Amino acid sequence: MKAALSNLASYIADKLVPPDTDPTLQDSRIGFRDAVDQARREWLAAKAYFDTVSDPYLVDHAIYLVEASEKKYMYLLRRAQDQGSDPELPAN
DSSP states (O other): OHHHHHHHHHHHHHHHSOGGGOTTSOOTTSOHHHHHHHHHHHHHHHHHHHHHOOOHHHHHHHHHHHHHHHHHHHHHHHHHHHTTOOOOOOOO
């Protein structure tokens, strides 16, 4: 069931944002490794922001940032691996 949902999500994502129009990877000067590294830094920054937030109104915002940046990182990491760039997964 998970595999079917994952395949469906990938199919929908490819239809919504075709691989050749992905704005994150448009610039040929930025390789997959750089895009993955940047996404990882954004994810770590979002996690650090979440750890420092104390205002209840900002907690939801912090959670959203962490989840969105994590999904972006995982997406780019998977795309890089699919394209053969295969960046190493760094330790957190």
